[in-house]
Amino acid sequence: MTFSVIGRDAATGDLGIAVSSCILAVGRVVPSVRPGVGVVAVQARSRRGLGGSLLAGLTEGTSPSDLVRRAAHAAEDVDRQIAVLDPTGQVAADTGRGSLPVSGHLVGEGFSVQGNMLASADVLPAMSQAFTATGGPLADRLLAALTAGQDAGGDLRGRQSAALQVVSGSPATDDDDGVRLDLRVDDSGDPVAQLRMLRNLQRAYDERDYETLAVFAPEGARDLYAALAASRRGDRAAARSALEAMRARPGWSAWLASMAGDARLAGVSRLLG
Incomplete structure (x- = not known):
């Protein structure tokens, strides 16, 4: 019913997951992430609390392979599909015998792709190839894999939601919560495309x-x-026009006055001065 990719950026240590499914708000159900601890994907007919349990195991120092092995031998988790990644890049995945066909997983260096009730057996190889072939930030590699999975057929039932999360490989602090990206499309006719648009906007x-x-x-x-764009390129007329349009809206003149010390708007003021 779902396809996902989890992975680690070897250069930055960031960890992330991208997932899509024909269910409402898949970002609420499949991913479990924690900066400095790891990323977990819990799919198919898994217990709702399994993701939290796997994260707790990572927190205690248990390896992904041991966590997956335990789940594979638990009677209550026979129908689950899981993937677990830790901050060092160790990754393990398993597809329970009760998962819906077509289902499976592929594990690579520092990443894994997994899915069930897929439209074809081409989905997972396409995702794996896209993740390894794409350069750039982790978020873009995760999205490339998700897009490739959708292009290969994705979820047999159709499309509804998608999510993308990236966190630091180091624990959160008072100054940095460790969340690099947290984007969700809860209900859409083309959620993966919408997620790419949100990524570009972010x-x-x-x-x-x-x-x-x-x-x-x-x-x-x-x-x-x-106005800021016009200021950056030195276009006095466009900057003035944009500011006049803002001042014409109720409340915006007061807001602009309160932002007089902002370095970005100071550039606009200098241009018009």
């Missing part, structure tokens, strides 16, 4: 890509990003 926020945000940010904020 990248634009992170990288202060004002040109992109001027087009794709929520409508009420687009003029703000248009």
Whole structure:
């Protein structure tokens, strides 16, 4: 009923998971993640509490292979499908005999792909190949694998939801919660495509890509990003037009006044001064 990929970035130590399914809000059900501890995928007819139990085992120092072996021998988990990844890149997966066909898993170096009730046997090999062949940040490699799985058929029943989570390989602190990315599409006709759009939007926020945000940010904020984009490229007329559009909205003049000391808006002010 679900296909997913878990993986570790060898360069940064980040850990992550991407998953899609024809159920509502799969991000609530399949992933269990904790910075500095690991990532778990719990699929098929698994007990709802199994993900938490596997994370607890990782916290105690139990290896992914031992955790998977225990679950495989537990009578109550005969129908489960699980994958477990720790901060060092050790990974293990298992598909219980009660999982729905077509089902299975493939384990590689620092990653695994798994799925059940798949449209074809091509889904998992396509995901594995895409993950290993794609460069760049972990989030993009996870999304590439998920996209390849969907393109190969994905969930036999259709499409509804998807999720992408990336966390630090180091424990959370007071200054850093360790969450690098947490995006979910709970109900969509094309959730994997929607998840890619959210990833691109998140990248634009992170990288202060004002040109992109001027087009794709929520409508009420687009003029703000248009002003910032115009300031960056030195376009005085466009910056003034965007600021005038913002001031015309109720409440925005007061907000702009309160942000007078913000370094980004200071650039706009200098351009118009």
